[in-house]
Amino acid sequence: MSKIPKELYYTEEHEYLRPTEEEGVYVVGITDYAQGELGDVVFVELPDTGVSLDKLQVFGTIEAVKAVSDLYCPAQGVVVDVNVDLDDDPSLVNSDPYGAGWMIRLKITNPSELKSLLGSEGYAEHIG
Secondary structure: OOOOOOOOEEOOOOEEEEEOOOOOEEEEEEOHHHHHHHOOEEEEEOOOOOOEEOOOOEEEEEEEOOOEEEEEOOOOEEEEEEOOHHHHOOOHHHHOOOOOOOOEEEEEOOHHHHHHOEOHHHHHHHHO
16 A cells, blocks of 8 residues: 655645745655555656756656656745755665655645645545
8 A cells, every 4th residue: 555644735746845944945756655656766857956847847847767757846835955865866766755755856836736736535535
């Protein structure tokens, strides 16, 4: 069974948003379910800091032994940090998707978009 932390927001595309201590800034990554479906992650391509993204815009790709998938931005915002540790160890996405395997930190520019994201129960229903 996949871990689905209650305090996070989720997309139907299997990304999550985790609030940080900094107002309006969220950590973005892929869910435990998504990393399990992908299998062993071997490469992650992420944007540069300062890049502006629209909701559901592709912000990078994740490559596993089985497949390559796009990464979708959960809400409109600006990338304020990128997890460079994934360059050397992309398997962090598999071992700790909600911790060390995070991908970007996003400063949300349209907070009302958070209302359209799934909560933990909605995401659990979505993945069945």
